[in-house]
Amino acid sequence: MSKQRVVLLALLLLAPVWAQKTVQVVAASDLQYALKELAQAFEAKNPGIRVSLSFGSSGKFYAQLTQGLEADLFFSAEKIYPRLLEEKGLAEPHTRRPYALGRLVIWLDRRLGLQPDPKALKDPRITRLAIANPVHAPYGRAAVTLLEHLGLLRRRPDVSIPGLKEPFASLSWEEIPWEGLTRGVETYWDATPLRQGKAHFEFVYGENISQTAQLALTATQAGILALSLAIHESLSRPGVYWVAPLESHLTLEQDYVILKGRKRPEVMAFYNFVGSPEGRAILRRYGFLLPGEKLE
Amino acid sequence: MDPLFWTALGLSLEVAFLASLILLLLGIPLAWLMAFHRFPGKALLEAVFLLPLVLPPTVLGFYLLLFLGPGGLWTKLTGLSWAFRLEGLVLASVLFSLPFALTAYREAFLSLDRSLLEVARTLGVRRGKIWARVVLPLVWPGLLSGTLLAFAHTLGEFGVVLMVGGSIPGKTQMVSIYIYDLVQALRFGEASKAALVLLFLSLAILAAARTLEAKGRAWRSIT
Numbered sequence: 400m401s402k403q404r405v406v407l408l409a410l411l412l413l414a415p416v417w418a419q420k421t422v423q424v425v426a427a428s429d430l431q432y433a434l435k436e437l438a439q440a441f442e443a444k445n446p447g448i449r450v451s452l453s454f455g456s457s458g459k460f461y462a463q464l465t466q467g468l469e470a471d472l473f474f475s476a477e478k479i480y481p482r483l484l485e486e487k488g489l490a491e492p493h494t495r496r497p498y499a500l501g502r503l504v505i506w507l508d509r510r511l512g513l514q515p516d517p518k519a520l521k522d523p524r525i526t527r528l529a530i531a532n533p534v535h536a537p538y539g540r541a542a543v544t545l546l547e548h549l550g551l552l553r554r555r556p557d558v559s560i561p562g563l564k565e566p567f568a569s570l571s572w573e574e575i576p577w578e579g580l581t582r583g584v585e586t587y588w589d590a591t592p593l594r595q596g597k598a599h600f601e602f603v604y605g606e607n608i609s610q611t612a613q614l615a616l617t618a619t620q621a622g623i624l625a626l627s628l629a630i631h632e633s634l635s636r637p638g639v640y641w642v643a644p645l646e647s648h649l650t651l652e653q654d655y656v657i658l659k660g661r662k663r664p665e666v667m668a669f670y671n672f673v674g675s676p677e678g679r680a681i682l683r684r685y686g687f688l689l690p691g692e693k694l695e
Numbered sequence: 696m697d698p699l700f701w702t703a704l705g706l707s708l709e710v711a712f713l714a715s716l717i718l719l720l721l722g723i724p725l726a727w728l729m730a731f732h733r734f735p736g737k738a739l740l741e742a743v744f745l746l747p748l749v750l751p752p753t754v755l756g757f758y759l760l761l762f763l764g765p766g767g768l769w770t771k772l773t774g775l776s777w778a779f780r781l782e783g784l785v786l787a788s789v790l791f792s793l794p795f796a797l798t799a800y801r802e803a804f805l806s807l808d809r810s811l812l813e814v815a816r817t818l819g820v821r822r823g824k825i826w827a828r829v830v831l832p833l834v835w836p837g838l839l840s841g842t843l844l845a846f847a848h849t850l851g852e853f854g855v856v857l858m859v860g861g862s863i864p865g866k867t868q869m870v871s872i873y874i875y876d877l878v879q880a881l882r883f884g885e886a887s888k889a890a891l892v893l894l895f896l897s898l899a900i901l902a903a904a905r906t907l908e909a910k911g912r913a914w915r916s917i918t
Contacts, residue, residue, distance in 0.1 A: 410850040421865075423863065423866075425861075425863075428879065429880075431880055450865050451861050451863065451865055451866075452864065453861070453862050453864060453868070454861065454879070454880075455875070463779065463861050465765075465778055466760055466764040466765065466778055466779075467763075467764050467765045467770075467776045467862075468779045468861050468863075469779060469780075470863070556792070607879070608879070609879045609880060610879045612879075612881060613878060613881055615880055616881060630879075633881040633882075634881070
């Protein structure tokens with residue numbers, strides 16, 4: 400066994416050493432387009448530094464970061480995950496900071512010819528609705544609370560959730576134990592208002608918000624997506640969208656944080672660039688509401 | 696083509712190359728054992744080696760993640776954290792491509808004419824020489840074709856690699872995941888170009904493997 404291990408190690412030493420001065424970023428996938436542009440603007444100003452971006456659901460990245468994923472910066476779609484990292488000692492103290500407030504939209508395929516409005520979801524042709532998986536994706540959680548707010552989903556009073564003492568129906572949005580809701584939204588919520596007048600209706604879950612966008616675009620014709628994606632031409636050209644009011648769903652207060660032991664000068668430079676007027680302008684262009692700003 | 700595509704393809708080729716090389720070293724003795732020896736628990740051991748063929752990639756990936764992660768056994772034993780790193784990807788690839796290599800190697804050994812080996816042995820030829828003069832000339836097409844299969848399979852694996860590697864561009868983002876990420880970013884045009892490259896590459900490797908297998912058969916019928 401030790402011989403094989405030696406061979407393995409020897410082979411691995413031959414692996415290329417990756418370039419220095421790279422800022423490794425893992426980010427919620429609602430930042431797919433905005434952060435890419437932000438990174439390009441940053442690299443243009445700082446030619447010696449490369450920003451490497453990886454997108455996925457915040458919950459998945461949180462799990463991976465606790466399992467040894469190496470990254471310098473984590474942009475979450477919800478502040479809970481950076482806070483948990485901080486509590487576990489996996490983040491640099493005092494570096495957790497809000498960078499944006501996410502906005503939610505109902506997106507509809509343009510070919511349906513429907514007005515962008517929540518009522519459109521009742522159209523009999525909409526038999527599938529794409530949302531991000533609420534178990535680990537903040538946008539999925541916000542989507543469920545939006546549908547509830549619109550009266551399109553109703554909490555089932557009779558469901559019991561393991562480890563939960565109070566009745567599920569009495570919980571506020573913030574108190575819902577999302578990680579435990581692994582049996583699909585329809586186990587916990589009654590979707591009759593969405594189902595009425597249709598042969599069938601089902602939710603289709605995306606692994607993260609950009610896969611949800613892909614599902615909406617290619618398979619379901621309707622989805623609850625991030626405004627920062629819906630604004631991009633790949634979705635705004637084939638579709639129309641309705642922007643949900645902030646108070647109609649679980650807030651998407653988005654925080655970012657530097658990971659433990661990663662406070663290098665180039666990381667700090669990008670970290671600060673995100674909060675700079677130029678960085679904020681880019682985020683604003685993608686429909687994010689910025690910390691300290693109010694809706695016009 | 697986006698330069699990131701070539702990075703991802705390069706990483707995939709590197710992982711596949713390292714994994715195939717390790718499989719070649721590891722697989723030959725194992726396949727020999729499977730082909731010519733009987734021992735208690737052999738069926739169970741064979742089943743274990745074949746497991747990655749039928750196990751959902753997420754299950755294998757999940758166990759590997761627990762094994763390689765900060766609290767995992769591997770980390771405790773060696774002090775190395777291999778999750779989300781190239782090393783972890785290579786280890787995972789060795790495991791999930793093992794059945795492909797092993798089955799091909801065993802077939803190659805089983806098709807050896809054993810009387811040839813016995814003749815050589817009765818003539819007093821040393822073991823090393825038997826391998827060099829009799830075994831390898833007969834089985835190398837089979838060994839190479841199995842290695843190519845393992846290589847192609849590593850190149851194409853998605854589920855395990857996603858679990859164990861995450862998707863860090865330039866570090867752990869293999870080409871299958873690169874394509875998946877392109878689709879998620881709704882960059883369908885680039886995704887289809889990248890997919891086409893992979894399609895032709897896989898086709899070429901499989902064609903080479905089949906040619907080698909046929910050659911192995913032809914070789915045997917002559918001897």
